Amino acid sequence: MADTIALSRRNFIVGAGATGLTIGILASCSQTTPEADAPDFSDLPPNPEVNAWVHIDHDDTVTVRIARSEMGQGTLTGLAQLVADELDADWDKVTTVYPTPGESLARERVWKDFATGGSQGVRGSQEYMREGAAAAKAMLIEAAANEWGVSAADCSSANSVITGPDGQTTTYGKVANAAAQLAPPLEVTVKDPSEWKIIGQPKQRLDTADKLIGKQVYGADFTMEGMLNASIKQAPKIGASLKSFDASAVENMPGVKKVVAVRNPFGEGNNAVAVIADTWWQANKALDALPVEWEGGVDFSTAEFEAELEDGLTADEAFIGNGGGDVAAAFENAAQIVEATYNMPLQNHACMEPMNTTALYTEDRCEVWCPTQNGEAALGAVADASGLPVEQCDVHKIHLGGGFGRRAMPDYVHLSVILAMEMPGTPIKLLWTREESMKHGYFHPTTKGRVRGALDADGNLTGVHMRISGQSILAALMPQFLQNGTDYATFQGLLPPGVDPRLEDQTLKYTLPNLLIDHAMRNPPVRPGFWRGVNLNQNAIYLECFMDEMAHAAGRDPLEFRMAHLQDSPEAAAVLQAVADKSGWGQDDGKARGLCVMYGFGAYVAACAEVTVSDDGELSIDRIVAATDPGYAVNPQQIEAQVEGSFVYGLSAMLYGEITYENGEVQERNFDTYDSMRIAAMPEVETIIMPSGGFWGGVGEPTIAVAAPAVLNAIFAATGKRVRQLPLKDQNLRDV
């Protein structure tokens, strides 16, 4: 079998591609440095791969091929742990590499889906990767058994060493070549969780060492021989076009090579302008000095759209996401009706690394080097933009300086290719400014939620109607997934089972009588996107702040009130009870606490927040207790880091996050006007990881959703005031 991956522990190596330009980029996760007395294998030809997932060097280095992207969530390390465990490999000699989407296509998509989102990195890959590793192990053992003339069944493996029936031993590196010649086993059995040795261990991430010394290369750092740099300005107003620009004003500035109008398929005709120069600083300085005029566009404003969202809250027509019983009768017969309206503004992903891609175009080949959450979507963008057959294109992935869903969209890849086509044969790195990345995002959709609840005279919940009004991601980006016009993804965390196989991991775990949850779709001319947690984030606010409101209206304890509706989900009840117990819920100690429990991305999560609010309305978030049951915990310390980090990302949105439009232009420019939580505001987070086994849930996203509701409920406990409008930044919490 052809071994098409460039294998070396250096970061970049030029290999033998069709044009001599193929460059394999390693995920640079090597833990090992060569020892001085290490045996010399340089006279041996390199080992072929054992199979698509596993390559083993003569020195026993195991290289795991991984299609999913590393953007901080720890997926590479987690998947390497799965493979190493199943392979019985020496963990200290495990490293990872990204195959390219082009190589995968050429091998009938052997590496399967490259998309890295929906908290699918580990749970969506674990089965085929563990099976791949188990197959590789079987082949390695068979190769050793053949060499010894013994039965494979009489051999055992541990730490990359195979031991035969008479105590003879060999290493994986020595038999890898022979193993590669064998037919793969027809059937493999993966280990029972009770046999795991590496899975479940709090291993250090494989990429940590490089990230402490500035050695980790991100897309923005990538460089290659002869590369030029570019900065771009896209039409600031939605739908506007480039009217004119005066290149002569900047053409003689230092380093400037070319000033170009860019045909942007994501806007109207030519709607961007870019400067290509020797260095990025020169390109950006010239771009800033370039006289540009725009024309046309949409006069969209956030304030005007608020009225449409309001209208949707009471509109007659809405798509039903979940419902049962007789809601009208429940409200007719109610002793008490509670009603509240909440909102979720547009949010920018604000990845720390601004958007970028390096592209090299020639008339018969186009390749890009980029941080992407979806290598195959990026490959599609390269082919689309270049007009070349997909077989003549490829994408070399680089670790992401944050993704959060933004880098699932390939618009920035597309623009880079269009720019590279201006100078065939010259690699060009297009790096967006922070301001461009802020204005031209795919924002978290904006919705409002109005929830009405009916209580009987005994304080029992007898009916709920939740109306969601607002933006649909699927309508904008994937209309093929709408079902009779309904965007079920809008109802993340609120769905009944059986609606859509892709959303079985996003169902409502409360048992609620007489329920209606519906969606009045109101789409602004603003492109929405998948933002870490996606619709679970606002739905958790609508559901869990309202459960809190109803518990108080009923004169019941918010923990007890929730538990009364979790009888059908012991896992959800367990995470909620865990945070209540650890946080000191119910203690008469004067602490203001708030709870939240949700199910999303196949995991059960809960949080209890503890806050103080000063007399003049200043919020201090003092402590968070969080619990997560993701089924299996592949790397508990990494899960803890993701859970802790979810409070930074989720609470930053609650405190500061809001993209607003006036006259069709985004008003936020940079981190001065779109702030993010600093360490002074960061609470202590105590994380309880309680994997109950039997299912594979996600980690990177679900906890985002419980961050804001827990804090908002704690604010009520502190002040007696309900904060229902986000973000909090300009509000006095004692005067809302």
Added chain:
Amino acid sequence: MATLKINGETVTVDVDDDTPLLWAIREQVGLTGTKYGCGIAQCGTCTIHIDGSPVRSCVYPVGALTGEEEITTIEGLSEDASHPVQEAWAELDIPQCGYCQPGMIMAVAGMLNDTPNPTDEDIDAQITNICRCGTLARVRKGIKLAVEKA
């Protein structure tokens, strides 16, 4: 033309005086550990040391340097990741995506140069870097561990 003393070596860079030190370091010297995040001294990913003090290099013009200053980047903080901050960061496995971490590490190391035993209030006041993956809880623990290791 400007002369920089960077990580113990003297280098000459051919840039306009108004070029931010960040871009001279990244594009002329070729040290890319120092990152661009905002360009307006808000996020701190570009933090380096000038004579041991943390500086946000994205707004520090090369022309403001005399050539005598000792500039330190993440690549020069230690020879083998042995600075107490780097060791603490490794022990607690702090980086997630890691893009902000060179700046975070340099900001913390710079703070510890002046304030070897920082209080929580010192940390709150002096460490204002942004981390979107959310390593902030571990960063505070890491600072305290680095103090122990120093």
